[in-house]
Amino acid sequence: MGASRVNSLPVPADDPATDQNNVVIQVEDIHKIYHLGETEVHALRGVALQIKRGEFVAIMGASGSGKSTFMNILGCLDRPNSGRYLLEGTDVSKLDKVQLAGIRNRKIGFVFQGFNLLARTTALENTELPTLYARINKAEREQRAVEALKMVGLAERMDHFPSQLSGGQQQRVAIARALVNRPSLLLADEPTGNLDSRTSVEVMEIFQTLNDRGLTIILVTHEHDIAQFARRSIVFRDGKIRRDEAITGRAIAAEVLKSMPVLED
Amino acid sequence: MDLLSTLRMAFRALARNKMRTLLTTLGIIIGVGAVIAMVGIGQGADQTMQKQIANLGSNMLFVSSGSRNFGGLRIGWGATKTLVRADVAAMVKECPAVASAAPGTQTTAQVVYENDNWGTRITGTTPEYFDIRAWPFQGGVSFTDEDVATASNVAVIGDTVRKNLFATTDPIGKTIRIGTLPFMVVGVLVAKGQSPAMSEDQDDIIIVPLTTLQKKITGQPWLRFVMLSAKSRSASYAAKEQIEALLRDRHRIRPGQDDDFTVRNLADMADLASEASKVWTVLLGSIAGISLFVGGIIIMNVMLISVTERTREIGVRLAIGATEADVQRQFLTEALVMSLIGGVLGILFGVGLSFAISFTLEWPILISPGAIAGAALVAMAVGIFFGFYPAQKAAQLDPIEALRYE
Numbered sequence: 064m065g066a067s068r069v070n071s072l073p074v075p076a077d078d079p080a081t082d083q084n085n086v087v088i089q090v091e092d093i094h095k096i097y098h099l100g101e102t103e104v105h106a107l108r109g110v111a112l113q114i115k116r117g118e119f120v121a122i123m124g125a126s127g128s129g130k131s132t133f134m135n136i137l138g139c140l141d142r143p144n145s146g147r148y149l150l151e152g153t154d155v156s157k158l159d160k161v162q163l164a165g166i167r168n169r170k171i172g173f174v175f176q177g178f179n180l181l182a183r184t185t186a187l188e189n190t191e192l193p194t195l196y197a198r199i200n201k202a203e204r205e206q207r208a209v210e211a212l213k214m215v216g217l218a219e220r221m222d223h224f225p226s227q228l229s230g231g232q233q234q235r236v237a238i239a240r241a242l243v244n245r246p247s248l249l250l251a252d253e254p255t256g257n258l259d260s261r262t263s264v265e266v267m268e269i270f271q272t273l274n275d276r277g278l279t280i281i282l283v284t285h286e287h288d289i290a291q292f293a294r295r296s297i298v299f300r301d302g303k304i305r306r307d308e309a310i311t312g313r314a315i316a317a318e319v320l321k322s323m324p325v326l327e328d
Numbered sequence: 329m330d331l332l333s334t335l336r337m338a339f340r341a342l343a344r345n346k347m348r349t350l351l352t353t354l355g356i357i358i359g360v361g362a363v364i365a366m367v368g369i370g371q372g373a374d375q376t377m378q379k380q381i382a383n384l385g386s387n388m389l390f391v392s393s394g395s396r397n398f399g400g401l402r403i404g405w406g407a408t409k410t411l412v413r414a415d416v417a418a419m420v421k422e423c424p425a426v427a428s429a430a431p432g433t434q435t436t437a438q439v440v441y442e443n444d445n446w447g448t449r450i451t452g453t454t455p456e457y458f459d460i461r462a463w464p465f466q467g468g469v470s471f472t473d474e475d476v477a478t479a480s481n482v483a484v485i486g487d488t489v490r491k492n493l494f495a496t497t498d499p500i501g502k503t504i505r506i507g508t509l510p511f512m513v514v515g516v517l518v519a520k521g522q523s524p525a526m527s528e529d530q531d532d533i534i535i536v537p538l539t540t541l542q543k544k545i546t547g548q549p550w551l552r553f554v555m556l557s558a559k560s561r562s563a564s565y566a567a568k569e570q571i572e573a574l575l576r577d578r579h580r581i582r583p584g585q586d587d588d589f590t591v592r593n594l595a596d597m598a599d600l601a602s603e604a605s606k607v608w609t610v611l612l613g614s615i616a617g618i619s620l621f622v623g624g625i626i627i628m629n630v631m632l633i634s635v636t637e638r639t640r641e642i643g644v645r646l647a648i649g650a651t652e653a654d655v656q657r658q659f660l661t662e663a664l665v666m667s668l669i670g671g672v673l674g675i676l677f678g679v680g681l682s683f684a685i686s687f688t689l690e691w692p693i694l695i696s697p698g699a700i701a702g703a704a705l706v707a708m709a710v711g712i713f714f715g716f717y718p719a720q721k722a723a724q725l726d727p728i729e730a731l732r733y734e
Binding site for chain 2: 135138140141160161164165167168169173175177179181182183184192193195196197198240241244
């Protein structure tokens with residue numbers, strides 16, 4: 064099923080304004096309105112944005128600012144009421160549910176605040192999960208999962224259950240799971256929200272390493288320190304982008320770690 | 329997701345809650361077990377009955393005096409005095425499908441030999457009786473027509489009577505006392521065992537000439553029954569109709585009036601004998617139906633709980649690329665695997681139950697592969713039917729809300 068739904072994706076729109084090779088995300092005037100009974104909540108009021116390949120974007124904003132709604136739309140979990148969202152040139156606002164599932168599976172890697180690993184399932188099998196929905200043969204599934212776990216430095220703990228891993232290690236398994244289908248975009252929603260400060264920096268180190276290798280990362284966080292590890296910061300307020308700027312004096316996680324006291328992992 | 333991975337995932341999810349899985353499948357276990365026991369008992373009873381009926385004698389018909397009563401062959405016996413030897417002679421003469429007939433009457437009496445005594449049934453009849461019932465002798469011979477004509481004191485005894493009165497002695501030529509009269513034993517019948525329908529010991533019997541019993545013991549000139557044989561197995565239906573017509577005519581029964589006799593052929597006796605197994609079939613069938621239904625509802629309930637418990641898992645799966653169909657298939661497979669586990673355990677339980685029941689009722693054990701396959705299919709159908717709604721519910725979760733679910 065996985066293969067067929069990916070093959071059935073429409074050919075990327077031939078839009079001269081979009082440089083297919085460089086632009087990962089092209090968002091044009093997106094509006095999102097929720098109906099909560101009688102009241103209407105205007106969560107996004109005309110958001111436009113372009114994110115190029117290899118960017119590391121931190122999205123910030125208070126709760127209710129629309130950043131979560133925006134993330135859900137970027138992650139193809141939700142659709143805007145109006146406007147266009149092109150992911151690698153494909154207008155995903157026009158795709159049906161099955162096609163969106165295919166996009167989430169192949170093009171987007173999700174990392175959540177709560178790790179969301181399956182209990183009593185080994186790190187390797189957790190990592191393998193997205194490949195199951197991608198119709199990849201057994202041998203390659205396992206090979207990819209092992210590779211992904213190596214990338215996050217957990218090759219030695221493949222057979223551990225989540226309950227046998229620390230929070231940082233669990234989040235690394237979750238990152239490996241997000242990477243296993245080689246996505247073009249990594250979406251991390253408060254990935255350090257449940258972690259202590261050193262472990263948070265360790266996770267950011269992994270993100271920076273992945274980003275240096277060319278992976279596009281979008282990180283939602285409300286912690287200013289964490290946002291400093293990104294290259295660009297976007298601040299949401301009242302459903303609109305209030306600020307969009309390059310980060311100056313960017314923190315390098317590997318160096319920050321050297322200056323931090325070593326805690327028990 | 330491919331089938332193998334889906335199955336593995338289902339087994340893993342169910343293995344996480346082994347006790348819950350087992351308890352959830354209990355309804356299916358009992359339901360499937362009851363189905364298998366039901367079919368096993370039905371077939372066991374059938375086979376037993378066939379054997380017993382074959383044992384009654386080939387092409388046999390049985391006319392009893394008194395009206396038809398479904399409760400059993402014997403009820404209504406002796407209620408009328410209209411069945412007489414002249415009727416029997418007429419049956420042989422006027423019913424073309426009838427081969428031979430033996431009139432009979434019956435009483436019970438205490439029988440004494442030396443120091444032993446035994447209460448038993450005394451049947452008075454003619455020598456045709458032994459042929460009609462295909463009942464051979466283990467020793468001695470039948471009494472003769474001459475004995476019937478002269479009402480002589482001779483007796484043929486059944487195996488149970490022999491065991492109780494003679495033990496190791498050869499009974500032939502010995503004199504027994506029936507009531508106050510002395511009788512000489514001329515023959516001993518081979519053992520026939522239990523009769524179908526009426527659970528009585530066919531070998532607990534003494535057979536004497538009809539006239540001897542009528543004139544010297546009961547003093548009743550009428551008959552209680554007539555045993556007949558039809559010319560062939562297929563002729564037994566025609567024979568039944570001919571006898572009924574003849575007797576109604578001879579007994580002057582007007583149209584609309586009830587018969588004062590009952591004619592049964594082997595098929596009728598088969599019906600009677602299957603009454604007992606029908607009770608079991610209905611009982612177990614109801615248990616099976618109710619259990620499977622309740623078992624299905626339990627599965628549905630537990631699957632609904634499971635869907636709620638695993639809301640976040642479903643959210644993650646949807647986020648990382650599972651389609652609604654994938655999620656639906658996953659939960660449907662879990663329900664199906666659960667009902668199949670119940671089915672397999674139920675088959676074992678049903679086989680055990682069949683053994684237990686057949687042991688108690690002394691029926692042969694019959695485990696039909698058809699019943700096992702059928703029960704497995706029913707279990708699967710229950711799983712799919714009752715797993716559908718929870719799976720549907722899981723598939724239609726909103727991934728965003730599911731991920732936020734605490």
